[in-house]
Amino acid sequence: MNYNQNNIFAKILRKEIPCQKIFENDYVLSFYDINPQKKIHALVIPKGNYINLDDFNNRASDREIIALCKGITEVSKILGISTDKGKGYRALTNLDEHGGQEVQHLHFHIFGGEKIGRMVE
Ligand code: AMP
Numbered sequence: 001m002n003y004n005q006n007n008i009f010a011k012i013l014r015k016e017i018p019c020q021k022i023f024e025n026d027y028v029l030s031f032y033d034i035n036p037q038k039k040i041h042a043l044v045i046p047k048g049n050y051i052n053l054d055d056f057n058n059r060a061s062d063r064e065i066i067a068l069c070k071g072i073t074e075v076s077k078i079l080g081i082s083t084d085k086g087k088g089y090r091a092l093t094n095l096d097e098h099g100g101q102e103v104q105h106l107h108f109h110i111f112g113g114e115k116i117g118r119m120v121e
Pocket of ligand 1: 094
């Protein structure tokens with residue numbers, strides 16, 4: 001599968017559509033999910049064109065991988081849900097058809113602000 005430049009997160013990265021930004025640096029953008037599933041529901045995405053976590057780990061530089069990983073913790077601190085400042089959260093990413101991925105640009109969901117509940121329905 002090739003990366004589709006017309007996916008919604010690519011449009012957000014190109015600033016063609018707006019987002020409710022939480023955090024940004026050279027490698028990562030974080031914004032609130034438009035359809036929150038929990039009290040706090042944020043997304044963390046790499047700025048590079050990667051379809052999913054496997055694609056990212058296969059092609060991204062170590063610097064990009066470290067930045068995304070650290071970006072998740074950075075966002076959790078900003079949101080007050082990190083393990084040092086808050087009560088914790090769930091970070092998850094869906095991959096492809098069986099994972100239930102809808103947007104074909106790698107994103108981590110950050111759920112928090114309340115107990116998240118069962119891991120899999
Ligand atoms: P997934 O099913 O893992 O691909 O999740 C895609 C997520 O993107 C869903 O939770 C959507 O609510 C969210 N989403 C779709 N469009 C937007 C948007 N324009 N801004 C923020 N979140 C979005």
